Amino acid sequence: MSDSISLGELAVRLVGSLALVVGLLLLIARFANRRFKAPAGAAIQVVQRQTLGRGQGVAVVSVGTRILVLGTTEQQITLLAEVEPDEVGLDLTPPDPESEPIDVPSTAASPTGALSGSVLSPQTWKDAMAAVTGKRAS
Template sequence: MLELTVRLVVSLSLVIGLLLLLAKLGGRRFRGKHDALVRVLHRHQLSRGSTVSVVAVGSRVLVLGATEHQVRVLTELDPEEIAEHEAAVLSLTENVDDDTETVDAPKTAVPAAARATNPLAGSVLSAATWKQALAAATRRSS
């Protein structure tokens, strides 16, 4: 029985180690460069075939609507507003990491620029994901 338990723990730790390694290597490959001319700041899927994306192209910030057949520029945003919004979201995410967070605190979506620092953000392996799931489960049960 002890041998079976040891083999199970070793196998599980090997699988989790490989997942962490793949997440780290995969995050580097698909993250993109910070000095790239075109960067996707945020993407939101509206339906199965349509999305709205906020894209930085040089010094301009564009909101693009994309379907399976076309891409349209919906509007152009002020880059200073985006920088202020990202700073506000980063300060909110720092507060989420504290243990003093209350269950009723408002939660906002973290843009891709804020997630770039943690390759596990939003995945099952992220501690923040489990904290949010626990908070949602305890809020529903009470």
């Protein structure tokens, strides 16, 4: 009797191992996203960040009702400008609790978070499935 493994059994083990690794990566990404994400009602929030080069970038930050454009390097942060919320397309007025929520399609919503747009982002997979099936992503 030989101890050989059939090709089908090997394929099942490979797929199972791959699913386990991808599942662990998604779990780690979810916890990392929660840890580094600012609370919803935080006074200071990074609205947008753009890398310009190694260790250099520009960040748009909301502080209360003020919008600041900051230049960032590895050594310092410099205030470049203060802009009006409508100049960057922000609405800083608190939502009316009496109004109904607005349904915004996911393609129009701007994704946020460290994983947005990456293969590890759940929204990326939802958008991909919506494109394949022709249904709208939630």
